[in-house]
Amino acid sequence: GESVGLHLPTLSVQEGDNSIINCAYSNSASDYFIWYKQESGKGPQFIIDIRSNMDKRQGQRVTVLLNKTVKHLSLQIAATQPGDSAVYFCAESAGSYQLTFGKGTKLSVIP
Amino acid sequence: DAGVIQSPRHEVTEMGQEVTLRCKPISGHDYLFWYRQTMMRGLELLIYFNNNVPIDDSGMPEDRFSAKMPNASFSTLKIQPSEPRDSAVYFCASSQGGGTGGKLFFGSGTQLSVL
Numbered sequence: 001g002e003s004v005g006l007h008l009p010t011l012s013v014q015e016g017d018n019s020i021i022n023c024a025y026s027n028s029a030s031d032y033f034i035w036y037k038q039e040s041g042k043g044p045q046f047i048i049d050i051r052s053n054m055d056k057r058q059g060q061r062v063t064v065l066l067n068k069t070v071k072h073l074s075l076q077i078a079a080t081q082p083g084d085s086a087v088y089f090c091a092e093s094a095g096s097y098q099l100t101f102g103k104g105t106k107l108s109v110i111p
Numbered sequence: 112d113a114g115v116i117q118s119p120r121h122e123v124t125e126m127g128q129e130v131t132l133r134c135k136p137i138s139g140h141d142y143l144f145w146y147r148q149t150m151m152r153g154l155e156l157l158i159y160f161n162n163n164v165p166i167d168d169s170g171m172p173e174d175r176f177s178a179k180m181p182n183a184s185f186s187t188l189k190i191q192p193s194e195p196r197d198s199a200v201y202f203c204a205s206s207q208g209g210g211t212g213g214k215l216f217f218g219s220g221t222q223l224s225v226l
């Protein structure tokens with residue numbers, strides 16, 4: 001989920017398990033959503049995106065689900081690996097190139 | 112392609128000094144963005160350019176901050192004079208137009224520390 005203040009919410013999962021990272025967005029006019037992964041000392045890296053005319057989109061080991069009714073976005077990572085440990089950000093935009101980022105969720109994979 | 116290239120990777124300076132951050136976007140990308148990341152505020156958009164023209168600078172904190180894009184392959188973000196509260200990681204990102212939203216490609220960032 002999204003964080004408030006200094007502390008990022010942390011999700012700890014066992015290696016090989018599935019991970020679900022959640023994101024609530026506030027702008028009902030948002031029509032484009034994107035997930036980024038940020039490893040320590042690096043810039044955010046694109047994972048997957050989805051437009052508002054879709055409910056689900058799958059990539060390699062990742063799935064994004066969009067529920068516009070409750071303004072909720074989730075990222076599912078299958079068979080989580082140690083290399084998936086990072087901070088994950090959701091971002092939204094409403095008809096422009098201006099992305100608004102959430103505060104992030106830290107994923108820790110336990111070997 | 113080498114991706115978005117930022118320099119320097121780290122900058123330590125004293126309060127009152129001028130700081131210039133540099134960015135080379137991915138060739139062919141027509142949008143360039145400057146973001147600032149802090150633990151308290153997360154990723155904040157400062158300014159973005161389309162075809163070298165500033166489109167929205169409403170995120171620029173104050174007049175001490177300025178950004179330029181003299182050509183399609185280079186942009187600078189300048190802080191003058193710098194203050195300790197400017198300490199953050201500054202990211203440059205670029206994207207290719209063609210629709211709303213857009214997948215951004217980020218550089219590795221500049222870690223700025225103002226003492």
